[in-house]
Amino acid sequence: MNRKNDIYILACLFVSVFFSCKHGEGEYHSLHDKIQAESKIHQDSTLSSEAFFNHIKTIEITEGEHTFLIPERKSQIKSFACIECHTEPLDKLKSKDIKKAHWDITLSHANSNTMNCATCHNANDMNNLNTLTGIQVDFNSSYKLCAQCHSSQFEDWKGGAHGKRIGGWAPPRASFTCVNCHNPHSPSIESRWPSRFNTEQIDDPHEGLEH
Template identity: 65%
Template sequence: MNKRNRIIYVLLLIILVSSCKHKEEEYHSITDKIEAKSKNYHGVSVSSEDFFDDIKMIKISEGDHTFLIPERKSKIKSYACTECHTKPLNKLQSKDFKKAHWDIVLNHADKKTMSCTTCHNEKNMDELKSLTGLKIDFNKSYNLCSQCHSKQFKDWKGGAHGKKIGGWAPPRASMTCVNCHNPHKPHFESRWPARFNTQKIKERK
């Protein structure tokens, strides 16, 4: 190594050494900063359980995600269904029986695609059923929705879709599909925001 190269080498070494000097609150990378700042982190004191009130929760696990959801069956006014559905559905559908559920209008998919028994188990009305005939508990009706709405289901179980109970405070508690959407008519009606420019009201008339 000639004299010139040695000088360049020494200068580079000095630059490298001097560049590593930093003040107490400066960091080499964002990772170093996060690690340094989180050394004394011991979690949060607030809990989502403070917001449950009288909501009965059940724990579920979906893939790598475990969290709480509201229990459903006790909130269904007409459950258990077998209190009235004492026979298979095809035996109850006759002129001798008064039509039930007259107040429910199915507006979920095309009539050629979906009927009541697409989701409800006609052999045991206390259960739902998958498209392949597997039993689905009413408390886990999201498994029914996930068959067609797979993208929303993936986002929901990961925490990106749906409303949280108690925000992001642990333990994680999330509303399910039917807590926000009417399963027979899931589409939200268009509506104006609660607050908007009054001048726009005049312009829309």
């Protein structure tokens, strides 16, 4: 080895021994130290997502080990309170000569052997939903109905893997509930074509249709 190389190595050693442990504020010895130190700052911080969803009313729910907020629903349902009309049994309300009250609702969910209005609504207690075994469920907790049949999506949703957060990742956690995205009467989400950002002209199967 030549002398020039030795001097270079010595110089490097000098630099690393004398300078490596001197840190300015915000500098860390290693990535690991940085993560540890900065996560402590965040634990102590008052960073909050609340500002991003305080324009909507939320309720707090606890499912298993997860506690989080979901949007309140009752104030969003046009025809609530149901008992404004549902004061008597359905057969009394039903009349052959008037237009159906809920003409705008058609079930396009499971087939009619599995599901009808009474699967979720109780004619004797219209202001609440009801489970398959007849247990009362508040309209604000309608996810409990869905969970009966869609347990894997429900498990994912509890942990945050299915659905979407409202606001940011900072606490408190607020997530959309099933009916914010799926219409319970027709829950399937239509496939959509991806947006195209290039200007290339290709044969568009939707040519001539409104976008």
